[in-house]
Amino acid sequence: MCYNMPDKARPGFRGGIRVHHRKECRKSIPVNASFMFKLTKGLRPIILLSVFLIMTVVPCSCGGSSTQSFNTAAPTQAADPTGSESTPKPNRFPNRPNADQKTGSAKELAKGDVAPEFSVKLIDGTTFRMSDHDDGVVLLNFWATWCGPCVKEMPDLQKLSNDGIAHFTVCCLSVDDSASDVKTFCQKNSYKESLFGTVSGTAIGSYYPSDYIPYTLLIKDGIVQEIFVGSRSYADYRKAVDAVMGK
Amino acid sequence: MTSKTNKRSRFPKRHYVQLMAAVLYNCNFRGFADGKIYKGDTKGLCVPGLNCYSCPGAAASCPLGSLQSALVGSRYRIPYYILGTILLFGLFLGRFICGFLCPFGLIQDLLHKIPTPKIGKSRVTRLLSLFKYAVLFVFVLIIPLWKLAPGFCKYICPAGTFEAGIPLVFKNPVLRELTGRLFTWKVFLLCVILLLCIFCFRAFCRFVCPLGAVYSFFQPVAIFGIRVYPDRCTNCGACVHACPMDIKKVRDRECIHCGQCISSCPEGAIHYGFKDSVKGSLEEAAASVLGPSEHASAPAGTAAASGKRTFGSRKTILLVVRLVLFVLGVTLLVAGILGGGFRDVLNKAIRICHECIGIG
Numbered sequence: 260m261c262y263n264m265p266d267k268a269r270p271g272f273r274g275g276i277r278v279h280h281r282k283e284c285r286k287s288i289p290v291n292a293s294f295m296f297k298l299t300k301g302l303r304p305i306i307l308l309s310v311f312l313i314m315t316v317v318p319c320s321c322g323g324s325s326t327q328s329f330n331t332a333a334p335t336q337a338a339d340p341t342g343s344e345s346t347p348k349p350n351r352f353p354n355r356p357n358a359d360q361k362t363g364s365a366k367e368l369a370k371g372d373v374a375p376e377f378s379v380k381l382i383d384g385t386t387f388r389m390s391d392h393d394d395g396v397v398l399l400n401f402w403a404t405w406c407g408p409c410v411k412e413m414p415d416l417q418k419l420s421n422d423g424i425a426h427f428t429v430c431c432l433s434v435d436d437s438a439s440d441v442k443t444f445c446q447k448n449s450y451k452e453s454l455f456g457t458v459s460g461t462a463i464g465s466y467y468p469s470d471y472i473p474y475t476l477l478i479k480d481g482i483v484q485e486i487f488v489g490s491r492s493y494a495d496y497r498k499a500v501d502a503v504m505g506k
Numbered sequence: 507m508t509s510k511t512n513k514r515s516r517f518p519k520r521h522y523v524q525l526m527a528a529v530l531y532n533c534n535f536r537g538f539a540d541g542k543i544y545k546g547d548t549k550g551l552c553v554p555g556l557n558c559y560s561c562p563g564a565a566a567s568c569p570l571g572s573l574q575s576a577l578v579g580s581r582y583r584i585p586y587y588i589l590g591t592i593l594l595f596g597l598f599l600g601r602f603i604c605g606f607l608c609p610f611g612l613i614q615d616l617l618h619k620i621p622t623p624k625i626g627k628s629r630v631t632r633l634l635s636l637f638k639y640a641v642l643f644v645f646v647l648i649i650p651l652w653k654l655a656p657g658f659c660k661y662i663c664p665a666g667t668f669e670a671g672i673p674l675v676f677k678n679p680v681l682r683e684l685t686g687r688l689f690t691w692k693v694f695l696l697c698v699i700l701l702l703c704i705f706c707f708r709a710f711c712r713f714v715c716p717l718g719a720v721y722s723f724f725q726p727v728a729i730f731g732i733r734v735y736p737d738r739c740t741n742c743g744a745c746v747h748a749c750p751m752d753i754k755k756v757r758d759r760e761c762i763h764c765g766q767c768i769s770s771c772p773e774g775a776i777h778y779g780f781k782d783s784v785k786g787s788l789e790e791a792a793a794s795v796l797g798p799s800e801h802a803s804a805p806a807g808t809a810a811a812s813g814k815r816t817f818g819s820r821k822t823i824l825l826v827v828r829l830v831l832f833v834l835g836v837t838l839l840v841a842g843i844l845g846g847g848f849r850d851v852l853n854k855a856i857r858i859c860h861e862c863i864g865i866g
Contacts, residue, residue: 405579406859407655408866434857436849440582470543471681472857488680489860 351393351481358466365465370486374399374478375466379432382442383452387430393481395426396503398496401458401467401474403434404444408490409473413450415493419500420454427500433457434464434472479503520606520765521615527555528609530565532669537562541677543858550852552588554595555608556717558663559855560670560863562677567855569595570717571666574646574656575854575862576847587842588851592720593835597828600728601721604711605762610665614710617703625706632752634713635760642716656862658716660688664696666863674865681865688866707750711762722759727828730780731763732756738775745771 356363358377365375374397378388389397400416402409413431420429431454433441438457445452458464467476469488477485477499484503487495531553534544544565552569559567569592576585595603604611618624625631641658649657659666671692675681702709711718725731734756746753748770751760756767756776768776842848860866 401857403854403857403859404582405575405654405854406862407578407653408859408861410654434853435579435582436846436853437582440579443582470856470858471860473859489684489866 351390355390355481356466358462361462363466365462365468367468368476368483368486370483372483374476374481374483377461377463377466379456379458379461379463381430381453381456382438382445385453387456389478390481392428392478395428395480396424396500397476397478398427398429398500399467399476399478400429400431401434401464401469401472402431403472404440405435406472412473412490412492413448415491415496417450417454418493419496420451422497424500424504427504429454431455432463433459435459477503521612523606524609524612524615527553527607528557528612531555531557531609532561532563533565534563537564538673541674543674543856545856547852549855550848552591552595552851553607554599554603556610556663556665556715557608558659558666558670558863560666560674560858562670562673564669567851568665570646570720571656571659571663572851572854574650574659576850577647577650578654578656579850579854580651583845583847583850585842585847585850586838586845587847590835590838590840590842593831593838596721596724597727597831597835598729599721600724600731600763601718601759601761602728602731602763603721604715604718605764608711608717610668611708611711611762613668613700614703614708617700618707620704622704627707627750627752631706631712632754632760635752637713638715638719641714642719646716660862660864661691662695662714663864664692664699664710667692667696668700671864674863681860684860684865686866688861688864692864708762712752712760718762725757725759725761727824727831729828731778732761732765732767733777733779735773735775735777738773740773740775742772745776 352373354363355373356365356375358365358375363375368374374389376389378386381387398416398419402413404410416429416431433444433455435441435457436459438459441455441457442452444450445455467474471488473487473490475487475491475496476483477487485499487499537544541562543560543562546565548565549559549567551566552572553566554569556570557564557566557568559571569588572588573585573592576588579585599607641662645657645662649655671689675685675689699710699714706712745756745767748766749756749761750764750766751762753760757763763778765778768778
């Protein structure tokens, strides 16, 4: 009963600093806890986790319902038949996966695979359709405004586009949630808006799946020829393009 | 001597809570086998502790990683959502999160159990504990805003290297090709920190962790955590002596609410609780809110003798501060969700910039 003892008689007393004799005192100290303390005794880990879950589930239910995950979103704004500058060509590949109609398998792409069909409205208002470039070469780049390596390689992609290579197109699709962010990015850096679009609100991301950005594909005649994960220099891209075009 | 003594009021199984939190944060077990990250909607949420969202098992996002990514993109939108989340976590729990809800804290605790000679706390370690504020300022605020890179995640975070970098590089040949100096540096830093944690209790939390630095600002107003009965406190110093962290008093900026002091207190004056039912703890907290000039360095027990009027006004101030912070946090959170903050965090967590997590 150390609480009724004078200081010097207490177990563990050492010159001014009283060191608690744990087991004895734990047994001897009477209970005098608040109502809340008694109520939560033994349930505290569960209560703690419940608080955490409530704090996390509430924003999920509020924001999650309107959220369209990069991989699972419905193609709400992808197709724009009225504003399209080109009419769809007859499909060269009968079983080609289509991100707009969400048909075909959405699997991780490898060299030699058919590039899934999609159409996307670019920042300048025009529409980019993958099948329109089945007789040319496309450099399809997935990036984000907040991704350092992606932003770093943008001047190189611009330069590549400005080289004026025949039957060659650069298309940079941002994974940013907002198209206005991409537009601001283009305006701030004086990039050509005709090269940029966003996959937000489309199913393109699930048909071109990758855990990482920048993610770049070199597609010739509708077939994936090269896949780059991570940023590359202008020389690397130019070399790959020349090799694919047979120069 | 008061007869009002406190029975053992300690969280009985802290490591179990830590383990539960770690499992809850990283419940995508399939990801570890596949080497693929989880891409569900829960990635738009933040967990309270330091847990890399690029970890293959992570089912939610890291608040610090999300904050840095949000700051990188802050020229396009202000990160209300993530700021509100961190504010509410801090307001409700403070550094209790470091003690109970951080998976990397658990790793450090377990490493410190390895029986070796230990480095004790001293004035030097107390001084070094200020280093984390420099890390917070430079790597979490300046570099993301100025250099447009998540500085802490990219150059320092050992949790990211341990939970995400190494498993992803191990499972993905594509990423293996991308590794270079940056990855070597991060693995080296991880080894140094883990080694240090064997000899020094929570070396990373004490000296480096910027998330702990953020939560430490909320310590005076945190709603849940360690409390002291001032009428029982005799200012013997046993709690400070027993504490493995660099505290000067219970529940100061370095306190992680681990509960070591509870069993060391000969008077049973320390306990966990929500309620500032005792004058002294309110007194201390209110003094911290009011500023260092009014901070009472006297023992908590003497605070009980202070005037009832002063106590009442300080109690009111603390309540007002808490209320203001709560309203601010909820407002930021709601504004963030309505402004697309949730989707923003989600987008950044399901497509990884490899360099941003130190693979480069």
